[in-house]
Amino acid sequence: MEIFFTILIMTLVVSLSGVVTRMLPFQIPLPLMQIAIGALLAWPHFGLHVEFDPELFLVLFIPPLLFADGWKTPTHEFLHHGREIIGLALVLVLVTVVGIGFLIYFLVPGIPLVPAFALAAVLSPTDAVALSGIVGEGRIPKKIMGILQGEALMNDASGLVSLKLAVAVAVGAMAFSVGGASLEFFKVAVGGLLAGIAVSWLYGKSLRLMSRWSGDEPATQILLLLLLPFASYLIAEHIGVSGILAAVAAGMTITRSGVLRSAPLTMRLRANSVWAMLEFVFNGMVFLLLGLQLPGILETSVAAANADPNVELWMLFLDVAMIYFALIAVRFLWLWSMKRLSLRFLKKRPLEFGSFTTRELGIASFAGVRGAITLAGVLSIPLLLNDGTPFPARYELIFLSAGVILFSLFAGVIMLPILLRNVEVGDKSLSRKEERLARSATAEVAIVAIQKMEERLAADSEENIDDQLLKEVSSRVIGNLRRRADGRNDVESSELEENLERRFRLTALRSERAELYHLRATQQISNETLQKLLHDLDLLEALLIEKE
Structure with a gap:
């Protein structure tokens, strides 16, 4: 019963957090508000404690969110920016693991080299959801945001695979070699992509068979669609490949396969509504859970630091800031290097980075905020090694990860609005021309x-x-x-005519709806007739409002 009430409270908090944010006299990003509310709820005075199971978190929240991101990602733009995305999601992750890993090893006393690599690996994934929550939709130029979204889709997998390898070496489950690690990385990544494509293809086949046998029953089809990301993730993990990449690949395959395009109208409309609601709830839950863990992480870390003669608590806070600024520096230098490489050696097919200004390089650097994947990854580090001894400096790894997450969010809140001031997001005239x-x-x-x-x-x-x-x-x-x-x-005349017609139609629809309720109240029509006609009006009004 306690678990049930906890879920209800968390759902209520997620639903009200947006309202609270809008009521405040000052502007605060929704993710930060949800983290703050979670931390307040988990404070000893209130006592809402939620046991964080990293494995359950990765299975329950990450597959549907990444599937939805893959579903919404335009495949053509993703492939067009393929070189840039690989440069950030794969090569930059490896550079971060090695460079930041050595920095942590030399900077933080008590953290051995392999656990330092594990911490660097878990800090490498960026979070596009947190970024959108900080700056808002449509605030970052499209040429930057498209690359950042593609990077966030891919580097979750590369970062967690790197973490998995580092932890395996640390606990003594495998001996490290560059060739072996590279082969394992390639197998896990490619296998995950193929698994997601295969599961999505099977879903499309089953959907067509079900439509042929049972007709266009939207409830069953939507339920299967909801299970698709979990099936992709679990099957991929079961065969030893990346479940995260499988969920991403399944979402992108659904878009390309045309399964939903040929699906019944009712199924498409309901699927979009259901996924929009799930995304809102799951995204909110992720940041709320992050906030709920912070008091416990802080309390445990303070106690462990006080018991460790080699560690000063104030040094841990300083280490958080230094690691974050090192991450920003590595990211900025990598972006700048790719720009110079493009301008000098890739003149025929330059990278998108070749056209970036220094300000845009800064935007792309500070936009690399860390989020829930980082927390889930670091909490998944085992308590004990294979010989039964404690995992070295585990509390420090968790504290530093949580600190970098918060630092990156606050730095993004401060720096991105400054860098985005007077930046042209996109050519609106071009969008209107295309439309x-x-x-x-x-x-x-x-x-x-x-x-x-x-x-x-x-x-x-x-x-x-x-x-x-x-x-x-x-x-x-x-x-x-x-x-x-x-x-x-006659563009202006046409747009004016369309807007005027839309306003007239909306006025008419709302009057019709009011009259239907009046007819039902006076018992002139049955409830069945009311619901049928209201459904028709709702569809028409949704179409008109969507055009606004």
Whole structure:
């Protein structure tokens, strides 16, 4: 019963955190608010203690969130930025593990070299969800954000695989060699991608078979879609490859395969709504759980530091700041090096970094905030080695990881708004031009299809449709489409007409809804009729509001 109440309280806190954030007289990012609320709830005075199981956390929260990110990631843009993403998500992770690992070894007393590499590995993944929560959607230029999102999708896996190898060496489960580690890394990464693609392909096949046997039942199809990221993750982990990359690959494959594109309308609409709700709840839970762990981490670390004669507590706080600034420096220097490399040696096909200004390099550097994957990774470090002795400096690793997470979030809150001031996010005129082009092209195709349908219906004797009625209806529909197709010639007039028409339609729909409730209140229609007509109005209103 205690677990049930804890889940209810956490869900309530997540749902109210956004309201509290908007009510404050000053602006604070939602992730920081959720972390702060979690820390307050876990403080000894309140006593809401949630046992953090890293394995359960990785299975429950990470697969659906990464699947959703993979689903929303445009595959063409992801592949277009493939070299930049590999440079950050793979090569930079390895540079970070080695460079920051040696720094931690020399900087922090009591941390041996291999655990230092483990800490550097767990600090290497960035968190795009935390970044969006800090700066808001659409604040970072698209050319930067596309690369950062792709990096965050991939470096979770590379960082955790590096951590796994470092921990295996530390506990004595394997002997380290560059060749063996590289082969293991390649096997785990490629195997995870292939596993995710295979599971997603099987889902598409099963969805088509179910549609053929049981019809278009959206509830069953959505339930299978919800299970897909967990199935991808668990199957991949079971065969010894990356479950994180499997979840990402499954999400991206769903987009490319066209499974959802050919799915029934009801299923697509409900799936989008369900995933939007799950993303909100799970993202909030992740940051709330992070906050709930902080008092316990601080209390344990303080007690352990006081008992350790080689460690001063104030030095741990100083180490957090030094490690974070070292991470920023390594990231900035790597981005700058890739820019110089692109300008000097890749003139025919330059990297996107070649066009980055110094300010944009700074944005990309401070945008590398750390989040829940880092905390889950460091808490997954075992308590004991294979010989039964305690894992060296485990409390220091946890304290430093939690400190760097918070430091990166606060640094992002301070620095990113400064760096983003007066930065052009994107060419809005280009977006409007693309939208007009798409509307015009689709309208032309639709007109041709309607004309062919009109000819077919006129020639079909079984339809028995009056020619005048057929002509009148098709002309009315074609007239609306023709105005949309010709809107590119008079852009302002076309947009004004569309906005005015939308406002009239919304006013009409809301009046119809009010009248339906009145008819039901006066017992002139049944509840079944009310619900059916309300559903139709809701779909129409959702379409109109989506265009605003």
